[in-house]
Amino acid sequence: MDLHSKLQAAWYRLINTYRPGTIELTGSIATQTVGFILPATLYLLIDTLFPEFSKRHKIQSAGRQPTRPQILHCVKVTLFNHVWVVAIHAMLVYWAGLDHAIMNLDPIVPPWREFIVDFVFALLAREILFYYIHRTLHHPRIYAYIHKMHHKYTTPVAFAGEYAHPVEHVIANILPITLPLYLKGAHYLSIIAFVSFELWEAAADHSGYDFLKLPPAELHDLHHEKFRVHYGTIGLMDWIHGTDVVGWDRPETDKRDEQ
């Protein structure tokens, strides 16, 4: 039996055993645990168990790394954000009724090529949505109220990926990675696969490490260090808008000073 047939058999068993609301809510909790909490914990373990290796591979210098109490605070707020998202999802499931699916729980698992099409579509849609929402959150009139919190860690660690104001967490972190596929009517398994990848990307982007270059952690690390650069995630929208260079918003002479 090939992998797709095994997945089909497991999915068929699942939807014939549990109610749709239970599958969706459990899937959401599992995705956040496996996609973010687990990898973020592993990155944190590298920091604490292998300090020499960590020092060699951190993008920013050892002197700029956050202290242990600062990291603990970051973990606490991030875990709260996960609980907050699960609570919203639980309310939606309760409102819809456990027997009514909010997502597409089609008994037929889509072919691999549909997973790939969904992935590319969601990656581009997320890049566009996140770029403009993130750039708006940097507007001087609103920056202090919402997004300033996420920028507390100028030298980020993996858990800082979801260290954000609860409103920002929903509009900038969760909606851009879930809404486009939901509106497209993508299969629930395709949404789970993409969201797991994106949550890992958020942890890797903020890990502060120079390895595992997919996603490009240096771009978002530089955003935390210099603020007004690299608002997007994969570099596409920053390339289009010219915001991929530190000093893009200042005169040419200042830009040369920076380099």
Ligand SMILES: [Zn+2]
């Ligand atoms: Zn920012």
Ligand SMILES: [Zn+2]
């Ligand atoms: Zn960030």
